[in-house]
Each structure stands twice: as structure tokens, then as C-alpha cells.
Amino acid sequence: MINQDGVWTRWFRYLTCLVLVVWLIMPLIPLAIWSFARGWFFPDILPRQWTMQAWEYALSETAGVLDSLWLTIGISLSATALSILVGVPAGRALGMYKFKGKEVVELMILAPTIVPGIAVVLGIHSVFISLGLTNTVQGVILVHLIPTLPYMTLVMAGIFSNYDPAFEAQARSLGASPLKTFWYVTLPAIMPGIIVGGLFAFLVSWSQYILTLMIGGGRVVTLPLLLFNFATSGRNDITGAIGMIYILPGIFILLLTAKQLSGRSGAVGGFGRI
Amino acid sequence: MSDRLKIFLLLLPAMSVIILLFFGGLLIGLMRSFNYMPVIGLTEPNFDAYIAVFTDEEFYLSFMLSLHISVTSTLISCVLAVGAALLLRRAFIGRAIINFLFQLNLTVPHLVGAIGILYLFSQSGTFARLAAEADLITRPADFPALVFDPFAIGIILQYVWKEVPFIGVIVLANMQSLGENYESVARSLGASRWQAFRHVLLPLIFPGLLSASVIVFAFTFGAYEIPALLGANYPAALPVLAYRKYTDVDLAARPEAMALALMIAVLSVVMLFFYIRYSRRKVRS
Amino acid sequence: MRQISKLAAFAATVALTPFAALADTADGDALNAMSWDEIVAMAEGGEVNWFMWGGSDTINQYVSEYVGGLLMDQYGVTLNRVGVSDTVSVVNIVLGEKESGNLDNGSVDLIWINGENFRTMKQGDLTFCGYTDLIPNNALIDWGNPAIANDFGVPVDGCEVPWSTAQFAFAYNTALYDNPPKTIPGLIEWVKVNPGQFTYPAPPDFNGSVFVRHVFYYAAGGVENLLGPFDQARFDEASAETWRILNEIEPFLWREGQTYPNSIAALEQLYANQEVGIVFNYEPAGVGINIMNGTFPPTTQGYALEDGTIGNTNYTLIPFNSPNKAAAVVLQDVLLSAEAQVQKALPDVWGTQPGIDMSRVEGELRAKFDAIERHPNVVSAEDLAATALPELQASWISAIEQGWIANVGSK
Numbered sequence: 001m002i003n004q005d006g007v008w009t010r011w012f013r014y015l016t017c018l019v020l021v022v023w024l025i026m027p028l029i030p031l032a033i034w035s036f037a038r039g040w041f042f043p044d045i046l047p048r049q050w051t052m053q054a055w056e057y058a059l060s061e062t063a064g065v066l067d068s069l070w071l072t073i074g075i076s077l078s079a080t081a082l083s084i085l086v087g088v089p090a091g092r093a094l095g096m097y098k099f100k101g102k103e104v105v106e107l108m109i110l111a112p113t114i115v116p117g118i119a120v121v122l123g124i125h126s127v128f129i130s131l132g133l134t135n136t137v138q139g140v141i142l143v144h145l146i147p148t149l150p151y152m153t154l155v156m157a158g159i160f161s162n163y164d165p166a167f168e169a170q171a172r173s174l175g176a177s178p179l180k181t182f183w184y185v186t187l188p189a190i191m192p193g194i195i196v197g198g199l200f201a202f203l204v205s206w207s208q209y210i211l212t213l214m215i216g217g218g219r220v221v222t223l224p225l226l227l228f229n230f231a232t233s234g235r236n237d238i239t240g241a242i243g244m245i246y247i248l249p250g251i252f253i254l255l256l257t258a259k260q261l262s263g264r265s266g267a268v269g270g271f272g273r274i
Numbered sequence: 275m276s277d278r279l280k281i282f283l284l285l286l287p288a289m290s291v292i293i294l295l296f297f298g299g300l301l302i303g304l305m306r307s308f309n310y311m312p313v314i315g316l317t318e319p320n321f322d323a324y325i326a327v328f329t330d331e332e333f334y335l336s337f338m339l340s341l342h343i344s345v346t347s348t349l350i351s352c353v354l355a356v357g358a359a360l361l362l363r364r365a366f367i368g369r370a371i372i373n374f375l376f377q378l379n380l381t382v383p384h385l386v387g388a389i390g391i392l393y394l395f396s397q398s399g400t401f402a403r404l405a406a407e408a409d410l411i412t413r414p415a416d417f418p419a420l421v422f423d424p425f426a427i428g429i430i431l432q433y434v435w436k437e438v439p440f441i442g443v444i445v446l447a448n449m450q451s452l453g454e455n456y457e458s459v460a461r462s463l464g465a466s467r468w469q470a471f472r473h474v475l476l477p478l479i480f481p482g483l484l485s486a487s488v489i490v491f492a493f494t495f496g497a498y499e500i501p502a503l504l505g506a507n508y509p510a511a512l513p514v515l516a517y518r519k520y521t522d523v524d525l526a527a528r529p530e531a532m533a534l535a536l537m538i539a540v541l542s543v544v545m546l547f548f549y550i551r552y553s554r555r556k557v558r559s
Numbered sequence: 560m561r562q563i564s565k566l567a568a569f570a571a572t573v574a575l576t577p578f579a580a581l582a583d584t585a586d587g588d589a590l591n592a593m594s595w596d597e598i599v600a601m602a603e604g605g606e607v608n609w610f611m612w613g614g615s616d617t618i619n620q621y622v623s624e625y626v627g628g629l630l631m632d633q634y635g636v637t638l639n640r641v642g643v644s645d646t647v648s649v650v651n652i653v654l655g656e657k658e659s660g661n662l663d664n665g666s667v668d669l670i671w672i673n674g675e676n677f678r679t680m681k682q683g684d685l686t687f688c689g690y691t692d693l694i695p696n697n698a699l700i701d702w703g704n705p706a707i708a709n710d711f712g713v714p715v716d717g718c719e720v721p722w723s724t725a726q727f728a729f730a731y732n733t734a735l736y737d738n739p740p741k742t743i744p745g746l747i748e749w750v751k752v753n754p755g756q757f758t759y760p761a762p763p764d765f766n767g768s769v770f771v772r773h774v775f776y777y778a779a780g781g782v783e784n785l786l787g788p789f790d791q792a793r794f795d796e797a798s799a800e801t802w803r804i805l806n807e808i809e810p811f812l813w814r815e816g817q818t819y820p821n822s823i824a825a826l827e828q829l830y831a832n833q834e835v836g837i838v839f840n841y842e843p844a845g846v847g848i849n850i851m852n853g854t855f856p857p858t859t860q861g862y863a864l865e866d867g868t869i870g871n872t873n874y875t876l877i878p879f880n881s882p883n884k885a886a887a888v889v890l891q892d893v894l895l896s897a898e899a900q901v902q903k904a905l906p907d908v909w910g911t912q913p914g915i916d917m918s919r920v921e922g923e924l925r926a927k928f929d930a931i932e933r934h935p936n937v938v939s940a941e942d943l944a945a946t947a948l949p950e951l952q953a954s955w956i957s958a959i960e961q962g963w964i965a966n967v968g969s970k
Contacts, residue, residue, distance in 0.1 A: 027390025039853035043406035090288035116496015119539035123303030207383030233614035250381030398832030
């Protein structure tokens with residue numbers, strides 16, 4: 001019968017699991033060790049001296065690491081909020097309606113996932129200079145919308161395609177105002193999509209590098225920019241500390257939304273729509 | 275209100291963002307690549323930038339490198355991701371851990387993974403030191419060059435590390451919603467496990483797999499920070515080349531940078547078109 | 560309802576933040592006509608945005624904490640240090656602003672700069688000039704010294720003020736070698752005998768570029784043959800020999816020369832992990848700093864070349880469209896002060912050589928400076944100064960960099 005595993009298959013499964021676990025965690029380990037190391041040279045497997053100096057620097061006021069952390073969180077949350085506001089209606093239109101030119105619209109909204117950011121940002125940079133949006137947080141949030149919006153729209157379109165508008169109609173026929181209908185009927189139904197889409201949007205904005213670098217012009221220093229600077233300037237210990245700080249918020253948000261990512265919700269299935 | 279008006283209003287915000295920012299950016303980039311920008315006084319378009327790009331050997335080398343990185347990373351990630359998803363779709367001890375780690379990996383930004391790969395695989399990195407401990411090498415130079423190397427091995431490793439969970443989560447979700455009934459039927463009709471997979475399951479998960487790999491392909495082709503950190507100096511990946519030209523103090527290089535950026539956009543779309551057609555045909559057969 | 564009003568207040572703050580009141584001035588001509596006390600009064604309560612290379616946490620700390628502290632305590636001005644990975648990006652910012660018509664509200668108030676970047680800005684009329692005699696501490700600068708009055712051969716002309724001086728020096732790992740090569744031809748031989756243990760960052764990296772220039776000086780038979788404006792004939796002759804030498808040693812370099820490190824930091828990493836045995840830098844004091852913070856092995860020893868190494872001065876410059884010129888000028892005065900210059904000469908702070916003429920400083924500060932003991936592993940300033948070589952004019956440098964990329968880097 002198909003559901004029974006032979007002994008070898010089971011062992012193969014466990015071995016593969018072990019390899020997977022190790023492989024997934026592996027790159028993070030040297031970063032963690034480096035953040036506590038002092039003078040860790042080849043061929044030492046472990047540092048000869050352990051120290052907190054990297055963490056002290058990273059958490060100090062003048063290093064700007066913590067400021068950068070709050071800035072990055074603020075930018076990513078704003079970009080996520082904006083893409084929710086814009087992506088939910090768009091997802092509704094694409095998920096619930098058929099209309100002429102729908103394929104073209106879908107392709108246009110999904111284009112940013114195919115055309116890399118660098119192709120677009122050089123042109124945008126020129127325009128933003130004259131609009132005075134370069135070197136500003138507002139400009140960076142705006143430009144982060146480009147890669148986050150397609151994910152949000154895609155997920156919401158997936159949710160809305162399984163959504164039955166009959167409930168809304170019923171609520172309206174019972175006398176509910178449009179706002180109440182949205183709040184009590186629509187919103188709870190699409191919430192899993194908003195959470196998953198929001199998570200993707202946040203992560204896309206959280207890890208943005210070239211868009212922030214070009215539009216922020218070195219004035220808007222998000223964590224990835226700071227991390228890159230230290231990684232290329234040879235201070236591996238500080239790089240390790242900042243790297244650890246950088247992955248924490250993502251993990252935190254994941255723990256909050258883990259349930260939604262399993263296959264049972266229709267949200268992730270939206271990816272089959274491209 | 276009518277349906278058409280409703281659809282229009284629903285799509286308006288998103289379409290404004292896409293048209294103004296995304297297509298607008300492409301258009302301005304296109305115009306500047308022809309050195310045509312009336313607003314600052316450039317009123318005579320010319321092809322100089324494109325000629326400079328197409329006669330530069332570096333452009334072709336960078337293009338081949340970026341193509342190699344994308345194709346290799348995407349293929350390896352797809353194969354491993356499908357394998358991982360097959361492994362994870364049934365319950366067993368430790369599945370929850372792996373699921374969690376997969377999702378955890380999604381939250382780790384590429385840059386962190388790239389730095390980790392650098393620390394692990396450089397000639398004086400963790401694996402080199404373990405090799406020295408095991409007396410396999412004596413000097414860092416004896417360890418194979420996996421980063422800053424012409425085959426972009428370190429870059430590909432990093433992309434695979436990050437994209438296997440990304441594709442895996444999507445494929446797994448698809449598999450779980452499909453269930454195992456189709457395969458059971460095939461098996462009961464005499465098909466082997468491989469046949470049940472190849473001819474029943476694979477075509478069913480193919481749409482999701484294709485979309486995910488399209489995103490991965492495009493990303494690996496156009497990403498900047500990973501090849502900037504892990505790549506060799508020459509030839510550099512295409513996005514690194516474009517950025518270098520844009521930030522060159524010699525302003526004449528700027529239209530060239532725009533031209534390169536547009537080439538990246540065009541090449542992404544063209545390659546994806548072929549990729550989609552080719553894979554659709556392969557799976558259908 | 561309360562949530563909405565809180566949100567509105569927040570939104571209003573965010574929306575209005577870019578429009579903070581301009582207490583300072585963008586009008587350079589008006590500034591030039593003022594007295595020092597008027598300038599100080601105008602700067603008070605304001606801020607200055609200083610864009611500088613941010614790759615060293617020791618320098619960052621000196622600037623943010625020490626200099627920032629002095630500036631706030633003595634003049635009530637806030638220092639915003641903006642770290643960049645390459646000064647050319649700051650030049651691009653100012654250039655872009657000029658191009659788009661932003662003539663009086665630039666985002667950059669001060670730049671740590673020299674060499675080609677200075678030339679680009681001066682030639683492009685991007686600098687604020689002619690005000691430097693207003694600065695009290697300008698008296699400490701020896702403008703009669705051509706190495707100070709000219710930035711890579713381009714006359715300063717009152718467009719910038721010096722900050723520190725630097726001289727290129729080498730360092731090697733005493734645990735691995737006994738006798739490092741002390742001349743350029745000696746280095747060439749050493750590389751062939753010790754394959755895979757030397758490399759240099761690819762130009763246009765600042766340090767990689769100056770290393771190539773050392774080979775260029777040797778190929779030209781000495782720097783005396785290269786002084787003055789760019790000469791195509793002399794360039795062709797010297798560069799042909801330079802590329803021949805560099806291509807000849809290429810197979811003996813790290814990774815057989817198939818790739819070069821992208822930056823000086825990458826080279827330092829290779830050195831620290833014994834992938835290469837020799838390292839160098841414009842800032843010799845970096846050896847001491849790196850040993851102290853654990854980035855270099857403690858057996859690193861700096862040394863000078865017998866046939867000389869190139870030295871230069873680095874400066875601070877105010878862009879033409881800075882809206883905080885008074886504050887920037889006040890900051891320059893603080894940077895030039897004997898106090899700040901001595902502080903950064905301390906080996907555990909930075910260890911860099913002053914940009915002012917220390918013979919013009921007297922009293923306690925002078926005694927403190929004279930008593931400074933350099934870090935034992937750092938090469939002595941006397942050794943270096945004995946064989947200091949001048950920089951070439953910036954046009955030579957771009958030609959050498961382009962030439963390297965075409966003739967060595969891409970082969």
C-alpha cells in the first residue's frame with residue numbers, strides 16, 4: 001500500500017531531514033560566532049578570545065545600529081500598510097471579476113516580480129531627484145511599493161477568487177452599511193490573505209538593498225545597507241552582531257503568523273495563478 | 275454602481291503605482307539611455323550608449339555570467355525543492371521542525387545568507403579550517419576557490435540556500451491541497467512510484483512550480499547585493515556592472531548604465547518567455 | 560476617536576519634518592563678508608551633515624563622539640555624521656542636485672575628500688570657495704607647503720581645508736616571513752619566489768590605485784619624470800612598462816591573478832587569514848588600530864619602502880549648495896583645532912598624522928603631541944617622511960586607472 005514506508009525509505013527520510021536541518025541553519029552559525037569573537041584567524045576552528053565588544057558597539061548610541069533598526073522597521077511597516085491599502089482592492093478586482101483586458105492588467109501588476117529592481121530604479125532616481133524625493137524616507141517607502149505590491153495583489157487575488165460575495169449581499173440586504181459589511185463580513189474572510197500577503201510584503205521591503213541605496217542616497221541607512229558596509233569593510237565581528245539583530249524582527253513576525261503559512265489556507269495557493 | 279466602474283476604481287490605486295513608478299521608471303531610463311531628456315536640455319537622442327555597451331567585451335561576459343547564475347540556481351533549487359516537498363508532505367517525526375526551519379529561512383534576508391556563505395566557504399572560512407584540521411590542506415590557497423570565483427559557485431550556493439525553501443513552501447502547499455488520491459489511482463493501475471510522480475503529480479504541481487521558478491529566475495538575474503559581495507571582480511554580474519557605470523564620476527557613463535539597466539529588463543523578459551515555453555512543452559510531453 | 564487624532568498628529572509631524580526652519584545660510588557670498596562671531600552666532604542651534612567614508616568604527620567614534628561633543632559643547636551645533644562606502648557617491652549626490660536645479664538646499668554640508676573627487680568638484684563648480692581665511696585655526700595651516708596647497712596637483716585655492724596627512728606604507732606578518740621586500744623591484748622578485756602570497760585591490764579602489772602608481776613611478780624611472788600636467792607621450796612610455804610588469808607577475812599572484820580583491824578591506828581580510836602575506840594602506844596607523852581590535856594578527860609589522868612611498872593630504876570641503884555653511888565652517892574650525900588634531904593622533908584613537916603644522920602649536924597640546932608614542936607595530940613617521948613621494952596630478956591618475964582596467968584587469 002502506498003502509505004507504508006520500507007525501513008530504508010524511513011532511514012533515508014531521517015537522514016535527509018538531518019541534512020536539511022543542518023543546511024538550513026549552517027550559514028547563520030559563523031555569523032553568530034563572529035559576533036562574540038576577537039581575532040579569529042585561520043586555521044582556528046573557534047575564536048581564541050571571546051568578547052562582547054562587537055555587541056557593545058552595535059548596541060551603543062553613536063554606532064547608529066539601533067536607529068537603523070527602528071528606521072528599517074518603520075519603512076517596512078509603512079510600505080506593507082500602503083501595499084495592503086492598494087493591493088486589497090486590486091486583488092478583489094482580479095479575483096472576483098472577469099473583464100476585457102484582465103490578462104494585460106494582471107501582467108502589468110506582476111511585471112515588477114519579473115523585471116529586476118535595478119532596471120527600474122535608475123530611471124526613477126532621475127525623476128525623484130527633480131521631485132525632491134531622493135534622500136528621504138518618504139521616497140524610499142514609495143519605491144519599496146514597487147516590489148511589494150505584486151505579492152500583495154497576487155495573494156489577495158488568490159483569496160478573493162475563493163470568496164463568495166453572497167455573504168456581503170446578504171449582510172447588505174439585512175440593512176448593514178457598506179462599512180459595517182466590510183468590517184464584519186469581508187475583512188474576517190480575507191484576513192488570512194492580508195496576513196500572508198503582508199508578511200511577504202514586509203519581508204520583501206525588509207531585505208531591499210539596491211532600491212534603498214539608490215533612492216536613499218546614503219542618507220536613509222536601513223539595516224541591510226549598514227550590514228553591507230560592515231561586511232565589505234572587514235569588521236566581521238560587528239557584521240555578525242548586526243546580522244543577528246537584522247534577522248530577529250523577521251523571525252518574530254513569523255512566529256506571530258506561522259499558522260497562516262501552512263498549505264491549508266488558500267493564501268499561498270495564490271501563487272499558482274501567475 | 276456598474277461593475278465596470280467598480281473594477282476601475284478598485285484597480286486605480288494599484289495601476290497608478292505600477293504605471294507611474296514602474297513603467298514610468300522604465301520609460302525615463304529608456305529615454306536617458308538614448309541621452310534624450312528635454313527637461314535638462316538633452317534634446318538630441320543618440321545611440322552612443324548602446325553602441326558603447328554592445329562593443330564592450332565586458333557586457334557579453336557579464337551577461338553570460340548572470341545567465342549562468344540564474345539558470346543553474348533555478349534548476350538546482352527546483353529539483354531540490356520538489357524533493358524536499360515530497361519528503362515533507364507526509365507526517366513524521368521532525369517534520370514540524372523542518373517546516374518551521376523552511377519558513378524561518380524565508381524571513382532571513384539574502385544578504386545575511388550571503389555573508390554566512392562567505393564565512394563558510396571562503397578559502398579561509400569554516401570549511402577550509404575544518405579541512406586544515408583534518409590535515410587535508412595546509413594553506414588557505416590549497417582550498418578550492420568557491421567565492422570570488424569565475425563560476426560563481428558561492429553565489430549559486432547562496433541562491434539555492436534561500437530559494438529551495440521559497441519554492442518548497444509553495445510546492446508543498448500545492449501538494450497538500452491536491453492530496454495523494456491521484457497518485458493512489460495511478461499506482462493501483464500499475465504505475466511505478468516514479469511514473470506516478472512524473473506523469474500524475476508533476477503536471478499537477480507544475481503551474482505553481484513554474485510561477486515560483488519564474489520569480490526565482492528573475493530575482494537571481496537582477497539582484498545586486500549578492501554578486502557585489504560574493505562575486506569576482508571581472509567579469510562582474512550584470513547588475514553590478516550597471517551600478518558601477520551609474521556611479522562612475524564620468525557622467526558620460528550614465529546613459530550606458532541606463533542602457534545596461536534596460537538590457538537587463540529586456541533580457542529578463544525574453545529569457546522568461548523562452549523558459550516558460552520550454553518548460554511547458556517538456557512537462558506536457 | 561483618540562486613535563485618529565494621535566494618528567493625525569503623527570502624520571502631521573512626518574509630513575512637516577522636511578521643512579524644519581532654516582536657521583543657517585546657503586548664501587556663501589554673504590558668509591564671506593561676515594565676521595567670525597557673526598558666523599558662530601548664525602550657526603548656533605543648527606546642524607551640519609558631514610558625509611564621510613564610514614568603514615572604520617574607530618574613525619566613526621572619534622567623529623561622532625569626540626568631534627560631535629566638542630561642536631555641541633563649544634558652539635551648540637549638532638553634528639550628523641553620514642557614513643558612505645565611497646566618497647564618489649557623495650560627489651554624485653551634489654552633482655545630481657546641481658543638475659536638477661537644487662542650488663541652495665543641498666543635503667550635503669561637508670565632505671571628507673581629496674584627489675580625483677576634489678578635482679571633479681572643483682572643475683564642476685560644485686565647491687564653496689574663498690572663505691578659508693575666516694577660520695581662526697586657518698593660521699595653523701602651512702599653506703606654503705606645496706603638498707598642502709595642492710591636492711593631487713590641483714591647487715586648493717581656498718576651496719577646502721586639510722584634515723590629516725597620510726603616507727602609503729606596507730606591513731607583513733612576522734610569523735610567516737623574515738625579510739619583506741623593501742623596494743618595488745624587490746617586491747616584484749619576491750612575488751615570483753613566493754607565488755600566491757601577494758595581491759592588490761583592483762583599481763579604482765583608492766589603495767589599489769596608489770599601489771599601481773608606485774609601480775608606475777618605478778617604470779617611469781622615478782617620479783621626477785612625471786611631475787606636471789598630463790603628458791600623453793610620457794604616459795604611454797611609462798604605462799607600457801607598467802602593464803608589462805603587472806602582467807608578468809600576474810600568474811604569481813593570489814588566485815593566479817584571475818581575480819583581484821574588490822577593495823582594500825577585502826585585501827586586509829585575505830591578509831588576516833594568511834591567504835596573502837603582505838598588506839598595505841595609505842593610513843599606516845591602521846595596523847595598530849587593527850591589532851587592537853583583533854582584525855589583524857598581533858605579529859603584523861608595518862614598514863616603509865627604501866625607494867619611497869606616496870604621501871598625500873586629505874581635506875574637508877563645503878559644497879556650493881549647502882544650506883548650513885556657517886555650521887560647516889564652524890565644524891572645520893573645530894577639526895583644525897590643535898586639540899582635535901592631537902586627539903586623533905593618539906594611537907588608540909586613530910593615530911593619523913595632523914593636517915596642521917604642529918610647529919605652530921605651543922604649550923600643553925604641543926607637549927602632549929610630542930610625547931605621543933606610536934603603536935610599536937606601526938612604522939615610524941620619520942621613516943616614512945624620509946622617503947615621501949608626491950602625488951601626480953589627478954588626470955594622470957584616471958588614465959592609470961583606466962589603463963590598468965583595460966590592460967591588466969580584464970586580461
